[in-house]
Amino acid sequence: MNNLVPLRRALVSVSDKTSLKEFAAKLDALGVEIYSTGGTLKFLRDQGIKAVAVEDYTGFPEMMDGRVKTLHPKVHGGFLARRDLQSHLEAARQHDIKLFDLVVINLYPFEAVTAKADTSFEEAVENIDIGGPAMVRSAAKNAASVAIVVSADQYAEVTAELDQHQGATTLALREKLRLAAYRRTAAYDSAIAAYLEEKNGSQAMRLSLVEKQGLRYGENPHQKASYLVEVGKDVPWKQLAGKELSFNNILDLDIAIRLAADFAEPVCAIFKHTNPCGVATGDDQAQILQYAMDADPVSFFGGIVVFNRPLEKAAAEKLAPHFFELIIAPEFAEGSFEILAAKKNLRLITVDFARLEAAKTKDLRSVPGAGGYLLQDQDLPLWNESDIKLVSKAPADAQTMKDLAFASRVAKFVKSNSVVFASGGRSLAIGAGQMSRIDSIRIAEIKAADAKLSLKGSVMASEAFFPFRDSVDTCAKMGVRAIVQPGGSIKDAESIAAADEHGMVLLFSGMRHFRH
Incomplete structure (x- = not known):
C-alpha cells in the first residue's frame, strides 16, 4: 500500500460550487487532468480551467435529463482498480480505463430541497442522486489509492496536504476522507428513507451521528460520554470562551436555548439542573436579569443564564460578581464580552436563534430499559385566547x-x-x-x-x-x-x-x- 499518491487525474462533479474555482485552479496548476460532467464541466470551462467531458472519455452520452452520466465501467473501473494487483492494471489497459487519484463529489441537495414546505414529491425524487453516491462509494472503497472529497469544507485540508507533499496525498488523509464519505452516503440514504417514511404515513427517524466532542464524563464521573451531532449538520451555537462544556452543561444549554427561542419578547432565564429557577421579560436587560436572580437567590448560584437578545454591558456587569457555569446570548455587545471573558472558567456561548426553526422537528429519546426509543413532536404550541x-x-x-x-x-x-x-x-x-x-x-x-x-x-x-x-x-x-x-x-x-x-x-x- 503506497502512502504517498501523486495526483495525476481527478473527476470533479458537484452540485455545490462553493470554493470550487479556487480548488480546481489549484489542481490545474499542479497539472492534474480533470474530468467532469454537466453543470460542473461548464463552470470549470467558464473559469478557464481545462476539463475533459466524461461522456467524451466513456464514449457514452449523458441521457435521460442527466439521470445517466457516470454509471459506466470506465468511470468506476478507474476508481476501483487496485494499483497493487497486476491483473487489475492489465484489465484497465485492455479496456482503456484511466486511473483516477482524486474524486470530488457532492450530492444533489435532497435534504435542502425537501426541507422546503412547497417541494413537490416529483421534485424531491429528481433530487435523489444516483451516480453521485455510487462514485463516492467506489472511490472510498479504494482509499489505498484514491482520495474522495465530498464537501467544500474539505478543500482547505486537501490543498494544505498537496502543498506539503508536492501534489500528493497521504494514506492518513485518504482514510480520513473515506470515513467522511461513508458517513455522508449513510446520512444521505437515511434522509431519503425518512422522507419516504413520512410520505407513507409512518412515524420514523433515521439518524447518522458522529462525535463532535469527547466529554470528560457523563452525568456522573463514572459514566463515559460523548456529544454527537448529525453528519453534515452544524450546531446553532458556538463557544467563545471558558472551559469545555460538560455533559450536564449541554443538557442545560439545550433546554435554555429552547425556552429563550420560545419567547418573542426579550427574555432572561436562569436554569439549574434543566429547570428554570427564574425567568423575566422586558426591555431593560439588566433589570430582567435582576428579576430572574431575585426569583430564587439561592439556586441561581452555579446556574446557566440565557438571553434571546445581545448581551449588554450593563447586564454583564451585573453577572460578573456571581458564579455561573454558562452565559448564553445571540451575541455579546461591545464591552460585555471583555467583562465576562476575564473569568477564565466561565463558558460564553453565542446562539443563532434564526437557525433553530429548522430544528423544531421531532423529540427523540432513548428508553434502554424498555428496549427502544420514543419519538414525538416537540412541545411547541401554547394556548391562545380564542381557544382558552x-x-x-x-x-x-x-x-x-x-x-x-x-x-x-x-x-x-x-x-x-x-x-x-x-x-x-x-x-x-x-x-x-x-x-x-x-x-x-x-x-x-x-x-x-x-x-x-x-x-x-x-x-x-x-x-x-x-x-x-x-x-x-x-x-x-x-x-x-x-x-x-x-x-x-x-x-x-x-x-x-x-x-x-x-x-x-x-x-x-x-x-x-x-x-x-
Missing part, C-alpha cells in the same frame, strides 16, 4: 391574560409536576418535579418566602390538571388572583367551585405540557 375557556365567574382582564400566558410559557419548560407563579412578566416562584402537584405548590410558596417575594395578586400556571380542589384552595390562601390549567380532571367541577368561592379567575387551556 373561562370557567370561573370572575372575569380575566387583559393584564391577567398576559401574566397567565407568560406563566404558562415558563411552565412548559419545568419538570412535572410543575407550577409557576408570576406577575408583571417575571416569575415569582417555581415548583418543579414533585410527585404531587400540591407539593410543587408548597415548595413554590417556600421559595417565594425565602426570596421575600409576595405571591399576593400573582397568577399561577400549572402544566397539567388539578386532581383535587386543594391546589385552588392553597393558592387562594396565598392571595393568588388567577389560575390557568388544562382541565380534564373528573373533579374539575370541584376546582371551579373552589375558584368561585374564593372569587378567583380560573381558566382551562385544554393543553397539557408534561415534561419528564
